[in-house]
Amino acid sequence: MSALGLSLMLMAGLALLLGAVLGFAAVRFRVEGDPIAAQIDAILPQTQCGQCGYPGCKPYAEAIANDEADINQCPPGGDDGVRKLAELLGRDYKPLNAEHGAPAPRALAVIDEARCIGCTLCIQACPVDAIVGAAKHMHTVIAAECTGCELCIAPCPVDCIAMLPVGVTIPTWRYPTIPLKVVA
Amino acid sequence: MSVRQLHRFHGGVHPPEHKMASNGSRIEPAPLPPQLIIALSQHIGSPAEPLVAVGERVLKGQMIAQASGTLSAAVHASSSGTVLAIEPRPSAHPSGLAAPCIVIATDGEERWLERQPVPWRDWLAAGDVRAIRDYLRDMGVVGLGGAMFPSHLKLTGGALQTLVINGAECEPYISCDDRLMRERAGEIVAGIALLAELTQASEVLVGIEDNKPEAIEAMRLAAGGSAIDIVAVPTIYPSGGAKQLIRILTGKEVAAGVRSTDLGVQCFNVGTVYAAYRALEHGEPLISRIVTLTGTVAKPGNVEALLGTPLDFLLHHAGAHDEMEACIYGGPMMGFALPTLAAGLTKAGNCLLAKSQAILPRAPAEMPCIRCGACADACPAELQPMDLYWFARSKQFGRAQERNLFDCIECGACAYVCPSHIRLVDYYRYAKSEIWAAERDKQAADLARERHTFRQFRLERDKQEKAERLAARAAAAKQQAAGKAEAAAKTAQAATAVEQASAANASMPAGDTVAASKGAPSMDDKQAKIAAAMARAAARRAGTPATGDTPDPVLPSVAAAQNEPATPAPALTESAATPAGSDDAAALRAERIRQAMATAKARRTGTLAPPPADPKQQKREMEAARLAAMSVDERAALEAEKKAKIAAAMARVAAQRQGEETSAQRQSEDQPAQRGDEEKS
Ligand code: SF4
Ligand code: SF4
Ligand code: SF4
Ligand code: SF4
Numbered sequence: 019m020s021a022l023g024l025s026l027m028l029m030a031g032l033a034l035l036l037g038a039v040l041g042f043a044a045v046r047f048r049v050e051g052d053p054i055a056a057q058i059d060a061i062l063p064q065t066q067c068g069q070c071g072y073p074g075c076k077p078y079a080e081a082i083a084n085d086e087a088d089i090n091q092c093p094p095g096g097d098d099g100v101r102k103l104a105e106l107l108g109r110d111y112k113p114l115n116a117e118h119g120a121p122a123p124r125a126l127a128v129i130d131e132a133r134c135i136g137c138t139l140c141i142q143a144c145p146v147d148a149i150v151g152a153a154k155h156m157h158t159v160i161a162a163e164c165t166g167c168e169l170c171i172a173p174c175p176v177d178c179i180a181m182l183p184v185g186v187t188i189p190t191w192r193y194p195t196i197p198l199k200v201v202a
Numbered sequence: 203m204s205v206r207q208l209h210r211f212h213g214g215v216h217p218p219e220h221k222m223a224s225n226g227s228r229i230e231p232a233p234l235p236p237q238l239i240i241a242l243s244q245h246i247g248s249p250a251e252p253l254v255a256v257g258e259r260v261l262k263g264q265m266i267a268q269a270s271g272t273l274s275a276a277v278h279a280s281s282s283g284t285v286l287a288i289e290p291r292p293s294a295h296p297s298g299l300a301a302p303c304i305v306i307a308t309d310g311e312e313r314w315l316e317r318q319p320v321p322w323r324d325w326l327a328a329g330d331v332r333a334i335r336d337y338l339r340d341m342g343v344v345g346l347g348g349a350m351f352p353s354h355l356k357l358t359g360g361a362l363q364t365l366v367i368n369g370a371e372c373e374p375y376i377s378c379d380d381r382l383m384r385e386r387a388g389e390i391v392a393g394i395a396l397l398a399e400l401t402q403a404s405e406v407l408v409g410i411e412d413n414k415p416e417a418i419e420a421m422r423l424a425a426g427g428s429a430i431d432i433v434a435v436p437t438i439y440p441s442g443g444a445k446q447l448i449r450i451l452t453g454k455e456v457a458a459g460v461r462s463t464d465l466g467v468q469c470f471n472v473g474t475v476y477a478a479y480r481a482l483e484h485g486e487p488l489i490s491r492i493v494t495l496t497g498t499v500a501k502p503g504n505v506e507a508l509l510g511t512p513l514d515f516l517l518h519h520a521g522a523h524d525e526m527e528a529c530i531y532g533g534p535m536m537g538f539a540l541p542t543l544a545a546g547l548t549k550a551g552n553c554l555l556a557k558s559q560a561i562l563p564r565a566p567a568e569m570p571c572i573r574c575g576a577c578a579d580a581c582p583a584e585l586q587p588m589d590l591y592w593f594a595r596s597k598q599f600g601r602a603q604e605r606n607l608f609d610c611i612e613c614g615a616c617a618y619v620c621p622s623h624i625r626l627v628d629y630y631r632y633a634k635s636e637i638w639a640a641e642r643d644k645q646a647a648d649l650a651r652e653r654h655t656f657r658q659f660r661l662e663r664d665k666q667e668k669a670e671r672l673a674a675r676a677a678a679a680k681q682q683a684a685g686k687a688e689a690a691a692k693t694a695q696a697a698t699a700v701e702q703a704s705a706a707n708a709s710m711p712a713g714d715t716v717a718a719s720k721g722a723p724s725m726d727d728k729q730a731k732i733a734a735a736m737a738r739a740a741a742r743r744a745g746t747p748a749t750g751d752t753p754d755p756v757l758p759s760v761a762a763a764q765n766e767p768a769t770p771a772p773a774l775t776e777s778a779a780t781p782a783g784s785d786d787a788a789a790l791r792a793e794r795i796r797q798a799m800a801t802a803k804a805r806r807t808g809t810l811a812p813p814p815a816d817p818k819q820q821k822r823e824m825e826a827a828r829l830a831a832m833s834v835d836e837r838a839a840l841e842a843e844k845k846a847k848i849a850a851a852m853a854r855v856a857a858q859r860q861g862e863e864t865s866a867q868r869q870s871e872d873q874p875a876q877r878g879d880e881e882k883s
Binding site: 193 | 297631649655656
């Protein structure tokens with residue numbers, strides 16, 4: 019009896035101890051935030067344009083994670099983006115919802131500096147602080163940081179901001195997809 | 203000479219060499235073209251920055267673009283002449299896309315910039331390797347074997363164990379290095395000695411494939427008596443790959459992600475050695491290179507062509523036949539078909555191969571992979587090409603990367619042996635460029651995410667700070683208002699204000715302003731007045747020449763305003779001239795200017811702003827009237843171009859500062875903007 023009892027007690031004690039350790043760890047090392055929303059956010063293009071109907075990519079990611087939004091509302095992400103989201107969430111692919119706009123070639127905002135009156139309205143609109151300037155001085159766009167969201171276009175009182183398409187240059191050129199002609 | 207134990211690399215193939223066509227004749231100077239199209243990006247890394255302007259006269263050898271950043275090299279005028287244009291021109295790249303170039307109209311005089319050898323030995327003795335590196339960078343010396351890696355970056359200052367000089371030239375058809383070694387062995391050996399001194403190499407090995415006996419002989423003669431070991435290596439493609447040659451000569455395996463320098467080995471192409479020698483001993487920048495012109499041409503051979511010589515000019519010189527259907531830049535294994543011949547010769551251009559059906563028949567249609575493994579046997583980088591092909595084809599780039607896609611040197615050995623004629627290298631290039639593009643997109647997205655998050659944080663922080671400031675002000679106003687309550691209570695208007703203020707509510711801005719102005723005028727009030735006066739003065743100045751198309755009533759009213767800039771206006775007049783003086787008017791300026799802009803916009807679209815509204819007894823309506831009146835005023839200014847606009851914006855800023863309490867809504871929009879400026883500036 020004693021051997022059996024001892025081992026039973028030992029096991030019970032161990033179970034309790036480990037349970038306590040696990041319980042403590044669960045509280046102490048809890049992962050903050052919603053990992054699924056973060057994974058969705060990682061797929062979204064971060065243009066922060068609001069075309070999806072949410073004030074930025076992260077809120078949209080959270081809405082998808084909470085099942086409040088569909089996965090086909092982000093035009094900058096394009097079809098590829100929807101596919102990736104579908105794969106991540108184990109849902110069916112569906113084409114982009116045209117209500118939210120169509121994917122457009124990537125463009126950069128460019129300020130006609132001679133016409134800018136320095137009203138700072140575009141700075142307030144830019145979701146990524148890609149515009150520099152000071153009140154009553156001309157403003158300009160930091161090309162490397164502009165996401166092409168077009169949010170600065172509407173507020174400009176003198177309409178001096180234009181979106182210029184980003185052309186393909188040699189460093190950004192992609193080797194063409196090979197026509198797959200597999201003889202059956 | 204010495205009997206050296208050679209090693210083997212994995213795989214390799216034996217394509218027909220076809221070198222005889224071009225290696226029989228001496229290197230000839232190519233004729234001077236009427237125009238030189240000199241690309242700014244003739245090296246790995248950032249393109250060079252132009253130093254000349256259109257229309258400027260340049261001398262042969264003059265630096266026309268300087269290195270930008272670490273990974274870059276300078277570019278020089280290959281001949282004397284005039285800069286015709288600095289613009290994107292089609293480039294010698296598989297895409298054929300335009301890239302920035304400097305176009306020089308040659309004057310035929312070939313006038314050199316004064317050349318001076320540099321005292322690099324003194325620099326070296328003084329331990330100043332940096333000076334030598336900078337000099338080589340400014341001489342535009344880059345790897346001429348095809349990689350175009352800026353050579354100065356290979357001189358790390360540390361001592362090397364083995365210096366490997368690459369004279370293998372394994373690619374079919376090409377014979378530029380062969381001819382260079384045969385004809386200029388002395389200079390190459392001098393250059394090797396120089397590099398050996400710079401790198402303090404204890405051992406110098408020159409690898410030359412044994413299908414070039416004349417070159418080996420010439421090099422051995424030139425190197426006689428020195429410590430330079432000229433080694434004949436077996437002819438097997440791609441023995442001229444840097445990793446492969448290092449393996450053959452030293453037995454050292456340069457693993458993925460390891461730089462050969464870390465193993466104490468460094469490899470230079472013979473052409474590069476020659477260029478470094480000309481630069482250091484003769485002060486000559488890299489302005490020309492040897493090019494093999496071969497294939498279906500009348501006069502195959504090697505020419506020394508100026509960089510920037512248009513490729514069609516070179517082909518014409520060689521007498522390209524009519525049956526030429528494409529021109530390959532580089533050799534048949536690693537080169538690519540040029541989409542355009544209008545590009546200028548670059549530092550990478552070792553060969554122009556005029557292709558015809560007879561010379562390089564079009565590959566038969568691709569068949570499915572039968573997993574025969576021939577490609578894996580041939581791969582010098584010991585990869586599994588059929589797997590990489592599969593992953594690239596099915597767009598599983600991550601898995602291709604896991605299988606060391608980036609170790610692939612694109613030698614083409616696998617495609618050469620593939621019985622299914624699969625253009626394997628094209629798939630790898632495609633996969634690599636997709637991976638790079640995804641990497642760029644990811645970096646851009648990460649940057650945008652970070653900046654957006656920070657912006658959110660900044661807006662939140664500003665809101666908090668403002669709330670605190672407002673609370674403090676409201677408390678102060680409450681005290682003041684309490685003290686002056688009796689005096690203020692004289693007019694009904696003010697009484698309302700006091701009531702509002704004593705409610706100590708930050709969102710009751712009008713009362714706050716009035717109370718503050720009735721008490722001791724703050725600094726802000728003065729500043730607002732000054733700014734307002736300045737604005738009006740500027741508006742007047744700008745407005746005067748615009749009389750022709752400005753509505754008449756505006757000008758007199760502005761003129762009236764100038765005499766009494768800071769006079770407090772009778773609160774109930776609708777005069778357009780006076781509002782700036784009154785305190786609450788200053789507080790309302792932001793609204794006005796916004797209105798003015800709306801007017802300007804409306805005018806642009808053809809609809810004129812409505813005429814000023816009639817003044818009413820009610821305060822609100824009176825303000826509206828003044829607003830509209832001001833908008834006419836400002837309209838004149840706006841009409842008169844930017845100066846007035848700037849003035850208006852100035853006024854607005856001042857008003858913003860003053861009017862912080864005026865409207866909670868306005869604030870929450872404007873203040874962050876200023877903050878944003880500060881942070882960025
Ligand atoms: S549409 Fe796409 S890119 Fe634009 S904010 Fe929404 S998720 Fe971001
Ligand atoms: S500059 Fe304009 S287009 Fe670019 S990110 Fe800012 S708001 Fe968007
Ligand atoms: S919104 Fe237009 S006018 Fe105002 S600062 Fe920006 S670019 Fe200049
Ligand atoms: S050589 Fe061609 S057919 Fe054979 S395994 Fe490789 S890719 Fe497939």
